């Protein structure tokens with residue numbers, strides 16, 4: 084039986100940036116993968132992890148959670164290496180099925196509207212094939228993966244979105260913890276990640292760094308920020324305006340609509356319809372089927388409390404949607420052009436009495452970021468092939484309801500785990516730099532870029 088003191092890690096995606104997370108862990112000649120995502124800011128083949136660097140079929144792929152930047156390239160991996168066994172938690176299994184089929188539909192639309200020849204990069208039967216290779220495994224229940232080196236794997240609660248997990252990989256000589264995306268503070272539905280208390284020796288920690296450049300001292304608590312959002316919404320509704328909240332379909336949407344429903348029940352926001360887009364509703368149904376993964380006192384309201392947005396690309400429907408005061412929670416969270424949130428924003432920015440409130444991560448290159456920082460009178464394009472629109476709306480704000488750990492929490496986490504090696508991934512360059520300088524806790528520190536290979540000694 085082989086042993087494996089040193090582990091080699093190749094970053095196929097998600098190093099030096101928030102990109103297509105995909106990490107190849109080599110164990111004595113064979114390998115396993117951690118996540119296989121799709122770059123949130125890129126298109127076509129540029130958005131894929133470097134799958135061409137994988138020479139032999141990986142023995143397994145472990146999936147931390149269902150966000151696109153962690154799962155979006157799985158059907159292509161399986162096209163190249165059919166029958167790779169995939170492992171995730173049961174809710175992530177269901178979420179992946181919805182998210183990946185939805186990506187096919189989105190890519191088909193993009194292909195039709197913008198003539199991108201490569202799209203769709205995969206089709207519904209590729210997704211079906213991938214899902215057949217998936218084996219759901221519960222949290223906190225270690226399982227063995229058959230390979231040359233004995234490998235035991237365990238999913239640990241990560242507090243980020245429904246089903247999200249960190250991955251613990253144990254070989255006889257080297258234990259590796261990959262956090263995936265983690266959140267320590269409780270949200271409306273999800274409980275926070277509990278402080279690390281295990282005494283187990285962790286040789287290598289691969290940790291996300293999304294908020295490495297964000298100090299929690301500068302931001303109010305989740306509840307205070309929610310109340311600030313509630314006040315801003317109430318002010319818009321009193322002026323008979325509409326509120327648009329661009330939101331990721333998985334996680335933020337389910338959290339925000341339940342929080343807003345609570346504020347309505349508490350009398351802090353008027354009772355107006357809360358509209359939600361299709362994918363957000365589909366994932367809501369999965370939240371409903373796995374309430375045991377939410378915090379014990381989570382009050383997940385019946386889905387029919389929230390109304391369907393409908394097809395906002397139909398101008399008549401869009402007009403009737405915004406003709407009365409309402410709250411619209413629509414994808415995409417960063418407001419990529421041509422998505423429902425961009426189309427609704429294009430309509431709302433032409434008047435002054437509405438509100439557009441961002442509640443999640445905004446990349447500096449995104450349309451959402453540009454709109455947030457636009458001055459009235461500036462022009463922006465919301466749909467390709469359509470003219471730019473002059474921004475008249477001033478009430479465009481950002482609220483910090485993040486589901487990622489702040490940097491001092493990441494630092495405390497590293498101190499508690501006390502690994503020999505720490506690998507910082509999944510962060511913008513300034514975030515990674517802060518973590519390298521302030522979070523390393525005397526460990527061997529690695530901040531690899533995409534394409535880099537590092538040797539991690541036990």
Ligand SMILES: [Zn+2]
Pocket residue numbers: 148150243264
């Ligand atoms: Zn995530």
Ligand SMILES: [Zn+2]
Pocket residue numbers: 150152153264509
């Ligand atoms: Zn992520």
